[in-house]
Amino acid sequence: EAGVAQSPRYKIIEKRQSVAFWCNPISGHATLYWYQQILGQGPKLLIQFQNNGVVDDSQLPKDRFSAERLKGVDSTLKIQPAKLEDSAVYLCASRVRTEGAEQYFGPGTRLTVT
Amino acid sequence: AQSVAQPEDQVNVAEGNPLTVKCTYSVSGNPYLFWYVQYPNRGLQFLLKYITGDNLVKGSYGFEAEFNKSQTSFHLKKPSALVSDSALYFCAVRDIAGYALNFGKGTSLLVTP
Numbered sequence: 581e582a583g584v585a586q587s588p589r590y591k592i593i594e595k596r597q598s599v600a601f602w603c604n605p606i607s608g609h610a611t612l613y614w615y616q617q618i619l620g621q622g623p624k625l626l627i628q629f630q631n632n633g634v635v636d637d638s639q640l641p642k643d644r645f646s647a648e649r650l651k652g653v654d655s656t657l658k659i660q661p662a663k664l665e666d667s668a669v670y671l672c673a674s675r676v677r678t679e680g681a682e683q684y685f686g687p688g689t690r691l692t693v694t
Numbered sequence: 695a696q697s698v699a700q701p702e703d704q705v706n707v708a709e710g711n712p713l714t715v716k717c718t719y720s721v722s723g724n725p726y727l728f729w730y731v732q733y734p735n736r737g738l739q740f741l742l743k744y745i746t747g748d749n750l751v752k753g754s755y756g757f758e759a760e761f762n763k764s765q766t767s768f769h770l771k772k773p774s775a776l777v778s779d780s781a782l783y784f785c786a787v788r789d790i791a792g793y794a795l796n797f798g799k800g801t802s803l804l805v806t807p
Contacts, residue, residue, distance in 0.1 A: 622784050622797030680745040685737035
């Protein structure tokens with residue numbers, strides 16, 4: 581079974597530029613998450629999708645971050661404009677809809693904002 | 695609000711010795727508890743979870759964890775550590791009414807030969 585795919589793996593941009601990350605979840609996983617992991621910290625939820633609908637985006641900085649999951653499969657996370665404090669690893673995870681099911685994580689995208 | 699605490703930034707163990715990585719949690723209601731491991735430049739890998747049932751949960755790579763409701767703890771254990779177990783370990787909690795996971799800050803495990 582293929583795992584969660586993410587691209588790119590690494591990205592370096594200057595502040596005020598825009599960037600987009602892509603995620604392809606495990607086939608059949610209805611629930612998809614985007615997390616931000618700052619160095620030395622645990623992952624923090626940014627947004628959760630159930631199929632193509634948003635379940636929770638309460639911690640997403642909506643003035644600069646946006647995310648979509650068209651057709652309930654792939655998802656993109658965009659930052660525009662980026663700030664220095666956005667430097668982090670962005671992790672995508674997915675799981676089946678079964679109560680208590682674990683999440684499976686992709687390898688992440690390491691973003692450096694200079 | 696739900697949260698987890700991992701009181702140790704780093705745990706050092708000699709190969710072959712038992713290891714314990716500590717985790718305590720705070721939730722309203724019954725928790726779902728998870729342990730994940732992260733190797734350098736890799737995503738998080740699921741190790742084990744407690745949903746309900748037996749307090750002792752067995753997971754991948756010989757790891758196990760004990761759910762203790764009275765002490766609100768979910769410590770990760772392994773009887774005999776391997777050098778390859780060296781990695782970053784995260785505890786996470788989700789209350790039954792919630793959706794996503796709240797992660798601890800992580801504990802770095804170093805197993806020396």
